[in-house]
Amino acid sequence: MSRVVLVSNRVMDLRKAAQAGGVAVAxxxxxxxxxxxxxxxxxxxxxAEEAAVPTQTGRMVTVPLSPTEHERYxxxxxNSVLWPVFHNxxxxxxxxxxxxxxxxxxxxxxxxxxxxxxxAEDVIWxxxxxxxxxxxxxxxxxxxxxxxxxxxxxxxxxxxxIALPEHAQLxxxxxxxxxxxxxxxxxxxxxxDYLANGVHGSVTPDGRIxxxxxxxxxASFPIGIDVADFxxxxxxxxxxxxxxxxxxxxxDRLDYTKGLPQKFKAFGQFLESNPQYRRQVVLxxxxxxxxxxxxxxxxxxxxxxxxxGSINGCxxxxxxxxxxxxxxxxxxxxxxxxxxxxxIALVTPLRDGMNLVAKEYVASQDPEDPGVLILSRFAGxxxxxxxxxxxxxxxxxxxxxxVRAALEMQLDERRARHRAxxxxxxxxxLAEWCNSFLRALSRASANNDPTTWTQPESIRRAMERLSQxxxxxxxxxxxxxxxxxxxxxxxC
Ligand code: ADQ
Numbered sequence: 370m371s372r373v374v375l376v377s378n379r380v381m382d383l384r385k386a387a388q389a390g391g392v393a394v395a396x397x398x399x400x401x402x403x404x405x406x407x408x409x410x411x412x413x414x415x416x417a418e419e420a421a422v423p424t425q426t427g428r429m430v431t432v433p434l435s436p437t438e439h440e441r442y443x444x445x446x447x448n449s450v451l452w453p454v455f456h457n458x459x460x461x462x463x464x465x466x467x468x469x470x471x472x473x474x475x476x477x478x479x480x481x482x483x484x485x486x487x488x489a490e491d492v493i494w495x496x497x498x499x500x501x502x503x504x505x506x507x508x509x510x511x512x513x514x515x516x517x518x519x520x521x522x523x524x525x526x527x528x529x530x531i532a533l534p535e536h537a538q539l540x541x542x543x544x545x546x547x548x549x550x551x552x553x554x555x556x557x558x559x560x561x562d563y564l565a566n567g568v569h570g571s572v573t574p575d576g577r578i579x580x581x582x583x584x585x586x587x588a589s590f591p592i593g594i595d596v597a598d599f600x601x602x603x604x605x606x607x608x609x610x611x612x613x614x615x616x617x618x619x620x621d622r623l624d625y626t627k628g629l630p631q632k633f634k635a636f637g638q639f640l641e642s643n644p645q646y647r648r649q650v651v652l653x654x655x656x657x658x659x660x661x662x663x664x665x666x667x668x669x670x671x672x673x674x675x676x677x678g679s680i681n682g683c684x685x686x687x688x689x690x691x692x693x694x695x696x697x698x699x700x701x702x703x704x705x706x707x708x709x710x711x712x713i714a715l716v717t718p719l720r721d722g723m724n725l726v727a728k729e730y731v732a733s734q735d736p737e738d739p740g741v742l743i744l745s746r747f748a749g750x751x752x753x754x755x756x757x758x759x760x761x762x763x764x765x766x767x768x769x770x771x772v773r774a775a776l777e778m779q780l781d782e783r784r785a786r787h788r789a790x791x792x793x794x795x796x797x798x799l800a801e802w803c804n805s806f807l808r809a810l811s812r813a814s815a816n817n818d819p820t821t822w823t824q825p826e827s828i829r830r831a832m833e834r835l836s837q838x839x840x841x842x843x844x845x846x847x848x849x850x851x852x853x854x855x856x857x858x859x860x861c
Contacts, residue, residue, distance in 0.1 A: 372404040373807065374487060376479070376503060377496040378447070380409040380431045388701050391725060392496060392521055398595060398799050400428055408483050414439045423482050432482055434475070441471035443499070444662050450533070451498040453665070456626045456720040457525045459532055461665045469535050473502055480506030487512055492810060497521050504545035517548040517810040519590070522722040523749065524556040527563035540568045544583040548813040550590040550806050552722045552749040557589045586813035590806045591753055592723050593798040599705050599732035615776065618711035619654040620704065620726045621718070623696070625669045628719040628745060628762040629656060630676055633692065635717070635768035637680040640691060643773050648689045650776065652715070653707070657698035670696070708733035713775045717745045717762035724748040727757070731790045739787035741775040743768070753797065756789040
């Protein structure tokens with residue numbers, strides 16, 4: 370088995386990674402189960418001289434960032450430009466001079482520190498939007514190994530992507546990879562659409578993309594969870610409230626893409642329209658802070674605190690607070706117990722690459738008495754989890770109605786939906802995600818004989834969609850740009 374060299378923005382101690390969730394859990398799983406090396410940022414910011422030296426601890430090699438790099442590359446281009454643009458939020462993107470140059474510089478520096486560690490037989494797997502130029506920089510240094518790239522966040526509609534002043538340079542960077550993996554077929558379709566319209570890429574008869582004299586394979590690999598981590602969960606007795614009180618759970622980083630204000634408004638609307646459920650339901654929202662140095666993140670915190678205060682003030686009683694809003698991370702073991710103790714999960718991002726919380730919630734349920742997943746149609750997970758109750762998070766009234774339907778769902782239907790959802794989650798788990806990407810990468814090398822290559826199903830379907838697509842105004846509301854959530858009718 371070849372060694373896998375993983376490159377991601379953050380590298381963490383394996384125990385901490387298991388607690389962190391998301392990308393870190395996935396990569397820690399690979400490091401534990403395969404011959405591997407994990408390379409990336411240590412999370413530290415140090416003076417430039419000290420930031421130049423990598424540290425190796427077992428299979429992990431980490432590099433600090435200098436203050437300028439942290440400001441312009443990490444907080445700047447990665448999180449104030451690429452993150453909002455890829456989530457279709459051009460309105461909050463900050464196109465500042467010098468950010469892109471620093472982004473390229475950091476990728477160049479990381480490539481120069483990584484290159485001496487690469488062996489001829491290694492397979493290199495680069496993760497996420499922070500590191501799109503890494504393969505170009507490695508190729509410049511003579512690295513001929515197979516290199517794959519996986520994007521954990523969505524790929525936006527092509528009209529949004531071309532608003533990036535540097536979109537063509539980024540496309541050139543992508544062309545240096547042998548395989549680009551995305552979460553969903555919709556993302557594949559968006560990327561192919563962009564490559565065709567934005568940089569004149571063409572699809573070859575074997576399904577690969579020819580652009581800038583390179584052949585690139587693009588396919589979807591929906592990320593999954595380690596199911597066994599969640600199925601052993603037990604209810605947290607302290608959280609199972611008496612007298613028929615039912616809990617709705619939300620667990621999201623405090624990010625403007627996660628649709629938290631819309632979720633609170635929908636819950637407020639539910640209480641307004643369904644007085645019979647007052648004092649019987651609580652919404653527990655766990656929302657740990659992230660990227661607090663980026664301006665757009667400070668606003669969302671204030672907005673949520675105001676909304677929670679207003680809804681609690683309007684409907685709350687001395688012995689009942691409708692929204693429990695917790696602004697910090699929960700230990701992972703406790704999180705699974707909270708999932709299992711909750712009758713409903715309200716997972717309503719405005720845009721999300723996948724959303725692992727949706728899968729974690731389902732896997733944590735008691736199959737004999739499972740809860741109900743309410744899932745945004747704009748989470749990548751909605752492509753697979755069709756048996757969830759799918760909502761449009763912009764539609765506050767309809768979401769409120771679905772909350773009522775979920776509370777009233779009979780046991781037989783809850784069990785049937787849970788069985789169907791578990792079948793999907795077990796089939797496309799974390800191991801399958803990793804194995805299928807690495808299998809595809811081993812087939813996708815640019816030197817591979819195209820006659821032996823089979824076109825992935827995801828690319829065939831995306832191409833069909835592309836040939837049918839007419840570039841008129843899209844029906845997906847997020848593709849029309851962000852809209853203000855309608856004002857709900859509750860009187861606060
Ligand atoms: P995220 O945007 O971080 O990940 P998500 O997929 O939901 O979103 O993963 C979050 C992880 O963090 C989950 O494993 C969850 O359990 C954990 N977590 C969240 N809040 C927590 C809390 N309060 N306490 C403890 N743990 C918490 C990015 C993309 C997603 C994509 C993942 C993986 O934005 O779309 O699904 O990468 O590819």
